[in-house]
Amino acid sequence: MIAQPPVDADAPLNNFSNCHAGIVKRLTALDELPALLEPAARARQIAEESLEFFREAIFEHHLEEERELFPAVIASAQPGAELERVKAMAKRLTDEHRAIEALWKQLEKGLKPVAKGQSTRLDVSELHRLVTEYKAHATFEETEFLPLSEEILGRNSNHMAALGMSLHMRHVPPVNAYI
Template identity: 80%
Template sequence: MSAQSPVDTQAPLSNFNNCHVGIIQRLKALDELPALLEPAARARQIAEQSLEFFREAIFEHHLEEERELFPAVLASAEPGEEQLKIKAMATRLTDEHRSVEKLWKSLEKGLKQVIKGQASELDVSDLQRLVTEYQAHAHYEETEFLPLAEKILSRNSNHMAALGLSLHMRHVKPVNAYI
C-alpha cells in the first residue's frame, strides 16, 4: 500500500481569499465613479455651450465690428494722426480676430469629442492660449479702442445714430410682408 500525501484542506480557501483582493481593488475604483460623473457631464456641457456661443456670438461680434464699428469710427476720425491711430487699432483688432478664430477652429474637433464623451485630442495649451489671447484682446478693445471710438463718434450725434441704426438693422429679423 502506498502512502498518500496529506491533503491541504486550507488551500481551497486561500484561493478564495486572494480572489477578493482584486475584487476589492476594482470596487474601490468603481466607488470613485460617482464623483467623476458630474465633472465629466460639466465638461460636455461647457464644450457644447462654447461651440454654440462661438458660432453664434463671437464670430458675429467680430463681423459687426469689422463691417460696422471700425469703418464708422475711421470715417468719423479727424484726418491725420487720429485717423492713422484708429486705422492701426482696427488693423490690430482685426488681426487678433483672425488669430483667435484660427485657434478656435483648431479646437473644434477636440471639443466635439468632449461633447460626445469620447477620448479627446483637445490641445489644452491651445485652449489656454485662446482664453489668454481673447482676454487681452477684450481688455485692449475696452480700455483703448472703445473709449476713443466713443469720443470720436460722439462729436457728431448723426454718426452715433447711424451706427446704432446699422447695428439694429443687422439684428432685426426680416418681417414676412405676406401675413
C-alpha cells in the same frame, strides 16, 4: 503563546481570500465613479455650449465690429494722427479676430468629441492660448479702442445714432411682406 501552524499558500481558503482582495480593489475604484461623472458631464456641457457660442456669438460679434463699428469710427476720426491711430487699432483688432478664429477652428475638431462624451486629444496648450489671446484682445478693445470710439463718435450725435441704427437693423428679423 500558542504556535500557529505554517500557512499553506495552496490551501483552498486562501484562493477565496485572495479573490476578495482583488474584488475589493475593483469596488474601491468603482466607488470613485460618481465623483468623476459630474466633471465629465460638465466637460461635455462646456464643450457643447462653447461650440455653439463661438460660432453664433463670437464670429458674429467680430463681423459686426468689422462691418459697422470700425468703419464708423474711421469715417468719423479727425484726419491726421487720430485717423492713423484708429486705422492701426482697427487693423490690429481685425488681425486678432482672424488669429483667434483660426485658433478656434483648430480647437473645434477636438471639442466636438468632448461634446459627445467621447475621448479626444484636445490640445490643452492651444485652448489656454485661445483664452489668453481673447482676454488680451478684449482688454485692449475695452480699455483703448472703445473709449476712443466713444470720444470720436460722441462729437457728432448723428454718427452715434447712425451706428446705433445700423446695429439695430442687423438684429431685427426680416419682415415677411406677404403676411
